[in-house]
Amino acid sequence: MVVLMSNDGVIFTVEESAAARSQTINQMIEDGCSDGNIPLPNVDSKTLEMVIEYCTRHDKAERMAEGAEAKAAAEEYDAELMKVDVKTTLFNLMMAANYLNIDSLLKLTALAAGNAVKGKEPEEIRDTFGIINDLTPEEEDQIRKDNTWSYE
Template sequence: MSKSEKKIVLKSSDGETVEVEEAVALQSPTITHIVKDSCVGNEILLENVTGQILAKVIEYCKKHVVVDGDGVSSEELKNWDTEFAKNVDESMLLNLTLAADYLKIESLFHLITETVARVIETKTVEELRTFFNVENDYTPEEEAQIRKENSWGFDDI
């Protein structure tokens, strides 16, 4: 990318600002829409994305930006995606999923939701409650009855 390429400043919900090349930022249809349809200047507030999550989104977008003569094969990119997903902390997965959805970055959304699916398939019901921050409002008797009525769904748990 040339040094004269236009930059866009992205501001997270917690006040962190990051200056990125326009080509990187415009991988998000949400940001593209904001840039093309409004007069926001060159700073865009992303109300639903924290600085920590924005940094991961930018890391992903920088790798995926299409640059003439970049020479990155689809296999190399697939391997990079696999490593990227492996290195995302479980506590970040849901927020990164929400950010990818909000920013409408489909390839990131699919990568992270597939990762979430792999994570949750190995968890117990109690671990899933913790992971998704779901309060168990059933009494032990109610839960036992539900497990009995739906035993087919609890065979592997």
């Protein structure tokens, strides 16, 4: 078992095989740096709980003998996991997946973010992610002129 500590001090005990899905954590385990618990200063407890659930489900699915059934269950879980608030939860999951180096979760969150903005205008995308527009109208017009191909 591996003990992980979120940036807000919450402790999680995780099976090593699930925790090792994170290349960052796996490297710490292999290097003997875990020293009883592994602090994760860039991940809050709510996000870490979701990451652990993701890693645990995928670890179990990978170890199950009925590969196709297990894979389908994991994909169904992934689809449900991505039904989260884009502005905060999805963003936090993406940042955690990147920090923890969990390639499959990073790809999943990137796909969900892409789907969240698919077909939207720049103003809608800014609203979706809570991005403040710091461009002047003149700068926006110039960008649109320089990139007409992307507005077709």
